[in-house]
Amino acid sequence: MAGAAARPSLAQRRRAALRLEIAGEAVRLFTSQGVTATTGEEIARAVGISSRTLWRHFPTKESCVLPLLSAGLDLAVDQLASWPPGMTLLDFVTRSSRSGALPPAAPAVLDLIRMTSTDPALRAVWLQAHDDALPVLAELLARRSGGGADALGTKVHAATLNGALRAAAEEFAQRYADDPEASGEEITACVLAALRAASEGLPY
Missing domain, CATH: 1.10.357.10 (Tetracycline Repressor, domain 2)
Known part of the structure; x- marks a missing residue:
């Protein structure tokens, strides 16, 4: 029971997976065009989510x-x-x-x-x-x-x-x-x- 209780829920796993996907796209864009030239909206678009969703997960583009x-x-x-x-x-x-x-x-x-x-x-x-x-x-x-x-x-x-x-x-x-x-x-x-x-x- 303890192991089952410690296991992340499906919602938590999906949230973690989305955050990692956002991070991966942010690094790709930062590497290809620079941090300054990259916007949060571009990161969200690359992941296929809304900017509002992105900002619910991260306060700044760098924190992605x-x-x-x-x-x-x-x-x-x-x-x-x-x-x-x-x-x-x-x-x-x-x-x-x-x-x-x-x-x-x-x-x-x-x-x-x-x-x-x-x-x-x-x-x-x-x-x-x-x-x-x-x-x-x-x-x-x-x-x-x-x-x-x-x-x-x-x-x-x-x-x-x-x-x-x-x-x-x-x-x-x-x-x-x-x-x-x-x-x-x-x-x-x-x-x-x-x-x-x-x-x-x-x-x-």
């Missing part, structure tokens, strides 16, 4: 991409949920890569992450996605440590992990801008490099 940015973080959190006790985070990420648990990044997502470095409004959405993930990461780390999600140490650790994931995603998107065949192994290399830097602490 949030579901795509959040999806990668949701995947990372889902992976971390199966992190075994007694195993370091670096070892877990390495094992996940070897087992094929980390899929290649979608080209549209990489295009989007690259655009966040030059467009302030998209940057704000990218940072919002990570800000939304912070309490989820804090809860995950709190369960692992037996501490509280509101404890300062837990919040610092969650912010550190969050920042490492963001830096790794940005590094991967920039490094492999011209290599659409880049695989999960390259993603893992960037994640591990960022996590190592985080685990070393501040050398100042």
Whole structure:
């Protein structure tokens, strides 16, 4: 019964699917003609919905991409949920890569992450996605440590992990801008490099 209760309803699944479709069309238009030149009405038309429906889901045209940015973080959190006790985070990420648990990044997502470095409004959405993930990461780390999600140490650790994931995603998107065949192994290399830097602490 608990599993059935936790499963999203049909309406929720349809809403999530529509939001992802809107995000995909927004990225396609942003990439092909630029963010400034793209209107919310064009995004709605590309999806086949009214502008009114679009604005019910998203407050701005830039925020339309949030579901795509959040999806990668949701995947990372889902992976971390199966992190075994007694195993370091670096070892877990390495094992996940070897087992094929980390899929290649979608080209549209990489295009989007690259655009966040030059467009302030998209940057704000990218940072919002990570800000939304912070309490989820804090809860995950709190369960692992037996501490509280509101404890300062837990919040610092969650912010550190969050920042490492963001830096790794940005590094991967920039490094492999011209290599659409880049695989999960390259993603893992960037994640591990960022996590190592985080685990070393501040050398100042």
